[in-house]
Amino acid sequence: MPNPDEPTDADDDAHEWPILDSQTEYETGWYDGGYDLVEQPDGSEKRYYWADLPAAVVIVAVVEGKVLFVEQYRPTTRETHLELPAGIVEDGETYTEAAIRELEEETGFRPSSAAVIQEYAVATGVLRHDRAIVYADGLEPGERELDSNEFLEVTTVPVDEALDRAREQPANDASISALCLATIDGFL
Numbered sequence: 712m713p714n715p716d717e718p719t720d721a722d723d724d725a726h727e728w729p730i731l732d733s734q735t736e737y738e739t740g741w742y743d744g745g746y747d748l749v750e751q752p753d754g755s756e757k758r759y760y761w762a763d764l765p766a767a768v769v770i771v772a773v774v775e776g777k778v779l780f781v782e783q784y785r786p787t788t789r790e791t792h793l794e795l796p797a798g799i800v801e802d803g804e805t806y807t808e809a810a811i812r813e814l815e816e817e818t819g820f821r822p823s824s825a826a827v828i829q830e831y832a833v834a835t836g837v838l839r840h841d842r843a844i845v846y847a848d849g850l851e852p853g854e855r856e857l858d859s860n861e862f863l864e865v866t867t868v869p870v871d872e873a874l875d876r877a878r879e880q881p882a883n884d885a886s887i888s889a890l891c892l893a894t895i896d897g898f899l
Contacts, residue, residue: 744761765800769795772847776869780793815856819853825848
């Protein structure tokens with residue numbers, strides 16, 4: 712006899728709301744935006760708006776006892792942020808391959824190894840965006856190659872001060888969550 716407390720395939724289907732219509736209202740070079748018209752469990756209909764972004768990586772990298780950061784102006788928020796290196800996963804790349812490439816491009820350091828600490832969905836109420844936090848070590852000098860819209864200053868912060876610095880305003884979610892998980896998992 713099945714256990715009523717264990718989920719079944721039928722339960723999985725019951726949690727999905729029928730999509731009555733899906734519209735992409737705009738496409739940019741960076742993301743697409745639109746909505747899904749869904750039937751809610753009570754039978755009513757509602758539009759749920761979304762933005763669809765490519766997968767990204769945030770890199771926790773330590774060189775000589777210090778965490779690598781980049782400082783950059785963010786036009787969206789009109790603030791200069793101290794952030795961990797990060798970037799988009801290009802077609803055909805794994806999270807670790809993207810992290811190795813992005814770290815070298817942004818900081819000029821190439822790691823000998825990289826490991827995913829955590830994969831997760833970001834801001835699920837409005838975004839279709841997956842992210843991974845990657846730890847990189849064995850850093851050697853590489854070749855820095857910034858994108859045309861990247862104006863970054865590389866800086867280092869002692870490991871024991873990194874989380875406190877990342878929490879200083881203006882703070883950002885990616886750096887704080889990455890440093891917390893890297894600390895909890897024993898990478899820092």
